[in-house]
Amino acid sequence: MKLYDNQHAPNPRRARIFMAEKGISYDNIQVDIVAAENLSVDFLGVNPRGVLPTLVLDDGTILDESTAICRYFEEIKPEPVLMGTDPISKAKIESRQRHIEFDGLLRAQEVFRNSYRGFAKRGLGGNVGEVAAIPELAERGKLLLVQFYRDLNNYLARFEYAAGELFSIADITALCTIDFGSTAARLPIPDGLKDLKRWHSLVKARPSAKA
Amino acid sequence: MKLYDNQHAPNPRRARIFMAEKGISYDNIQVDIVAAENLSVDFLGVNPRGVLPTLVLDDGTILDESTAICRYFEEIKPEPVLMGTDPISKAKIESRQRHIEFDGLLRAQEVFRNSYRGFAKRGLGGNVGEVAAIPELAERGKLLLVQFYRDLNNYLARFEYAAGELFSIADITALCTIDFGSTAARLPIPDGLKDLKRWHSLVKARPSAKA
Numbered sequence: 001m002k003l004y005d006n007q008h009a010p011n012p013r014r015a016r017i018f019m020a021e022k023g024i025s026y027d028n029i030q031v032d033i034v035a036a037e038n039l040s041v042d043f044l045g046v047n048p049r050g051v052l053p054t055l056v057l058d059d060g061t062i063l064d065e066s067t068a069i070c071r072y073f074e075e076i077k078p079e080p081v082l083m084g085t086d087p088i089s090k091a092k093i094e095s096r097q098r099h100i101e102f103d104g105l106l107r108a109q110e111v112f113r114n115s116y117r118g119f120a121k122r123g124l125g126g127n128v129g130e131v132a133a134i135p136e137l138a139e140r141g142k143l144l145l146v147q148f149y150r151d152l153n154n155y156l157a158r159f160e161y162a163a164g165e166l167f168s169i170a171d172i173t174a175l176c177t178i179d180f181g182s183t184a185a186r187l188p189i190p191d192g193l194k195d196l197k198r199w200h201s202l203v204k205a206r207p208s209a210k211a
Numbered sequence: 212m213k214l215y216d217n218q219h220a221p222n223p224r225r226a227r228i229f230m231a232e233k234g235i236s237y238d239n240i241q242v243d244i245v246a247a248e249n250l251s252v253d254f255l256g257v258n259p260r261g262v263l264p265t266l267v268l269d270d271g272t273i274l275d276e277s278t279a280i281c282r283y284f285e286e287i288k289p290e291p292v293l294m295g296t297d298p299i300s301k302a303k304i305e306s307r308q309r310h311i312e313f314d315g316l317l318r319a320q321e322v323f324r325n326s327y328r329g330f331a332k333r334g335l336g337g338n339v340g341e342v343a344a345i346p347e348l349a350e351r352g353k354l355l356l357v358q359f360y361r362d363l364n365n366y367l368a369r370f371e372y373a374a375g376e377l378f379s380i381a382d383i384t385a386l387c388t389i390d391f392g393s394t395a396a397r398l399p400i401p402d403g404l405k406d407l408k409r410w411h412s413l414v415k416a417r418p419s420a421k422a
Contacts, residue, residue, distance in 0.1 A: 068306035075298035087286035
């Protein structure tokens with residue numbers, strides 16, 4: 001099994017952490033997004049969408065989209081449970097994860113893609129042709145990402161983890177969002193958000209966070 | 212069970228069609244997004260995120276995010292199967308659905324939110340405060356939406372449905388994307404995309420499409 005991966009991008013990291021939590025091993029193939037290796041003829045031969053992570057199973061089956069890759073592993077290796085145990089917990093975790101994706105991760109990606117000089121003509125990821133960066137989108141993203149940090153802090157004042165009382169895929173998505181937001185989007189967790197910092201230390205200390 | 216819904220928005224329609232396919236009945240409460248009823252004190256008391264669809268179960272449990280709502284019903288009423296039967300089909304359907312969401316639906320929403328005059332200060336949905344529309348985002352969205360139509364047409368030249376040979380949640384998402392793209396974003400299916408038109412007629416003819 002091969003995972004086409006990039007060490008700096010948030011979506012591949014989501015898959016790596018999930019697989020580490022499940023104890024799943026694989027061959028890791030690094031693809032340099034800044035150098036546009038994901039848009040090379042070689043990689044487009046593997047995945048015409050040009051996105052990471054891309055998982056290739058031993059029988060040649062190809063899966064992309066981090067949550068779809070996670071779903072596959074949750075199904076074939078249910079323990080430890082990361083996507084819920086019953087209809088309500090499954091739906092709540094999925095709901096919370098999407099809040100984090102849409103309110104947080106997409107905003108951090110908008111900041112980076114629309115402000116990093118190397119992506120002036122690659123405002124969106126993947127094989128979508130030339131897309132000019134939109135500086136206003138980066139500015140909008142910064143404001144919304146700070147708002148997301150505050151909202152998540154408020155949630156974490158009431159709950160131990162990002163989707164309730166148990167560690168789940170939502171925490172993985174939130175960790176990758178915040179670490180990417182802190183580095184690529186240059187917006188670390190603001191002072192005063194103590195519940196978010198408490199949670200971040202807790203999740204970052206898990207061995208999987210190093211994957 | 213109550214579904215807070217809007218008859219014109221694509222995400223609530225995804226939930227309605229899914230529930231219709233499963234034969235699930237519920238009380239429908241219309242919330243007028245253009246009139247900002249989703250940002251009223253009353254509705255924010257139900258869902259502080261101010262988004263639709265929002266499902267309220269009889270025990271008071273609240274679920275938002277259309278795919279999370281669909282997940283709940285897939286779990287409590289598995290037939291007809293709409294999200295896959297085994298690890299690979301579940302992952303492939305989730306992957307395809309996300310392609311359609313990110314490459315298509317998000318683009319159609321960007322076109323509408325950033326070009327419709329009534330949303331000049333509501334460039335994003337939900338309770339995120341004032342967000343100025345970005346006209347370049349609407350222009351970018353139009354180009355990408357046409358590209359999405361072409362990609363989906365190419366896929367449908369090889370497969371009967373949007374995620375393979377069986378009708379699934381991916382078809383629901385694609386139908387809602389294309390119908391919203393055709394009306395709100397004013398980009399109907401371009402001439403010449405005959406496989407996309409074949410599929411659209413097929414899916415539109417299902418009774419659930421009227422939900």
